[in-house]
């Protein structure tokens with residue numbers, strides 16, 4: 001497929017002016033040649049936002065795919081994350097410099113704090129370090145991941161800075177309605193990790209997702225991604241399969257009715273997380 005003939009993706013304008021594609025490509029747990037092939041294919045079929053992290057150990061491969069792609073670097077947004085063991089001012093700056101070196105890039109489009117690790121108590125300091133990176137021209141946009149409302153409030157209160165995005169666990173079993181509403185009032189764009197809940201649960205044939213998918217002649221995965229898009233949330237589906245990459249991207253063109261959106265949101269459960277990933281207690285090294 002000719003990468004140059006693909007229509008531009010719709011975008012959201014972030015609170016710092018960055019144009020963020022309405023869907024991105026997740027790269028965990030891709031590694032090695034598989035990662036290069038999957039990211040190159042994702043760019044070929046039209047993805048323009050790539051989500052990686054130091055802890056995915058695939059930054060070099062993501063960088064290689066960007067360099068080898070026919071898509072110009074200026075059309076691609078590369079987003080990475082600073083891990084918990086770098087939660088200190090100097091270490092976080094070094095983490096960004098190391099990411100740039102591993103990816104052979106001059107600038108990162110977005111850098112997020114991967115997890116707040118509240119027990120370390122440095123979730124404000126690491127944001128300040130990323131702001132220093134932005135001042136130095138290493139990073140275009142500074143965001144966070146897995147921050148709760150309480151932690152967002154603390155960051156904003158302490159720094160006067162509002163992160164551009166918060167990337168959180170979000171899928172039909174865990175729709176995060178309150179946090180998403182808070183993001184909207186603060187001007188933070190929500191990104192969804194594990195947007196398909198890793199496709200771990202099977203419908204029973206008569207569940208809302210299966211019914212909505214059948215009504216639109218789409219797959220349940222596409223119905224889930226269209227639900228994210230309808231809510232203004234940027235999903236980051238991972239697929240190593242080029243056909244599923246295309247199908248996931250096509251969800252941007254599907255419009256669900258408000259009732260369908262509400263029916264999928266109603267699938268949420270308080271214990272709907274995929275694993276014990278409560279950001280108030282989870283520690284990411």
Ligand SMILES: NC(=O)c1ccc[n+]([C@@H]2O[C@H](COP(=O)([O-])OP(=O)(O)OC[C@H]3O[C@@H](n4cnc5c(N)ncnc54)[C@H](OP(=O)(O)O)[C@@H]3O)[C@@H](O)[C@H]2O)c1
Pocket residue numbers: 025026027028029051052114145146167168192193194195196197198199219221222236237238239240241244247248
């Ligand atoms: N910030 C954080 O703390 C955090 C945590 C977790 C993940 N993330 C990010 O979020 C991204 C996505 O999360 P995730 O990888 O956990 O889960 P996901 O994107 O919800 O699901 C990925 C799984 O679904 C399968 N899949 C994808 N499209 C499909 C389709 N159309 N039909 C059927 N199966 C499909 C994939 O298999 P195939 O590859 O075989 O298609 C893969 O097994 C990650 O890659 C990473 O970038 C961030």
